[in-house]
Amino acid sequence: MNSQRIDTLISQLHDLSSDKPDEQFKAAIALGDVTDANALNRVMNELVKALSTKQALTRAHAAEALGKLKYPKAVPYLIGALNDDYQLVRSYAARALGKIGDPIAIEQLVHTLGNDPFFGARAEAAEALRNLCPDARTAICEKARQTLQIYREVELKRNDERSRRVLAEMDISLKEIREIIIEYKKAIKEGKTDIALALERKLDTKINLAQDKRDAMGGLLASRVHISEF
Numbered sequence: 007m008n009s010q011r012i013d014t015l016i017s018q019l020h021d022l023s024s025d026k027p028d029e030q031f032k033a034a035i036a037l038g039d040v041t042d043a044n045a046l047n048r049v050m051n052e053l054v055k056a057l058s059t060k061q062a063l064t065r066a067h068a069a070e071a072l073g074k075l076k077y078p079k080a081v082p083y084l085i086g087a088l089n090d091d092y093q094l095v096r097s098y099a100a101r102a103l104g105k106i107g108d109p110i111a112i113e114q115l116v117h118t119l120g121n122d123p124f125f126g127a128r129a130e131a132a133e134a135l136r137n138l139c140p141d142a143r144t145a146i147c148e149k150a151r152q153t154l155q156i157y158r159e160v161e162l163k164r165n166d167e168r169s170r171r172v173l174a175e176m177d178i179s180l181k182e183i184r185e186i187i188i189e190y191k192k193a194i195k196e197g198k199t200d201i202a203l204a205l206e207r208k209l210d211t212k213i214n215l216a217q218d219k220r221d222a223m224g225g226l227l228a229s230r231v232h233i234s235e236f
Contacts, residue, residue, distance in 0.1 A: 007036075012042070015036050016033070016037070016048075016049070016052050018030065018032070020055070020056070022060070031064040034056055034070075035067050035070070037049050037052070037053060040075070050077040053075075054072065054077075054080050056068035057072075062092035065095045067098070069098040069101075070098040070101065070102060072106075073098070073101055076105055076106050081103065081106055081110060081111060084106070084111070085099075087099035088114055088115070088118050088122075093123075094221075096127040097127045097130045100118055100130035101133070101134065103115060103138075104134025104136075111134070112139065112147065115134050116146070116149055116150050116153050119131040119135065120156070125222075128157060132157060135150045135154065139151070172219060176219050176220065179215060179216040179219060182212055183209065187209065190202055190205040190206065190209065
């Protein structure tokens with residue numbers, strides 16, 4: 007990825023234009039793939055700034071990207087993101103903290119594991135703690151194990167119910183996507199370009215939301231496997 011492309015993505019990351027609602031989070035996703043050593047510090051600093059943007063999906067994917075890039079200076083900001091109002095931000099922040107591997111995050115991840123109302127965030131916190139406390143016998147890791155044991159017992163009982171609910175949400179999303187595609191084809195056939203473009207943007211948003219639901223399901227399924235190995 008060349009410097010011009012990186013500049014464009016950073017500009018998109020902070021663009022709050024209402025006519026391009028998806029450009030921000032798409033830029034955050036793309037910036038997570040930057041490998042140019044000369045650009046990494048700048049990219050990671052811009053992603054940290056994006057953790058406080060008003061668009062929730064951008065905050066979520068900025069956290070995800072920081073985890074992929076394993077940026078240690080982002081740890082305090084990602085810990086803060088564990089308290090975000092949007093559940094996917096909390097989930098991706100927990101995942102990122104597990105990938106970065108700084109033990110300073112353990113205490114807050116234990117809190118997320120025991121208290122977050124969203125099962126996806128709890129599952130990601132459990133996986134992160136598994137990475138951060140593989141063999142350590144520190145007091146905080148022992149507390150993590152105790153919290154995880156309680157979590158495991160509760161989550162296994164609820165797993166089937168949650169799976170059914172997420173699958174139902176995915177079915178609804180797929181139905182909405184099919185309906186938009188039908189409208190889009192009709193608009194194209196009738197030469198209504200403006201309507202077609204609006205539907206295309208709407209379709210992109212619905213697809214990304216469906217992918218987020220898929221990720222939530224993945225976190226739920228992963229929790230059954232990884233929690234038992236903690």
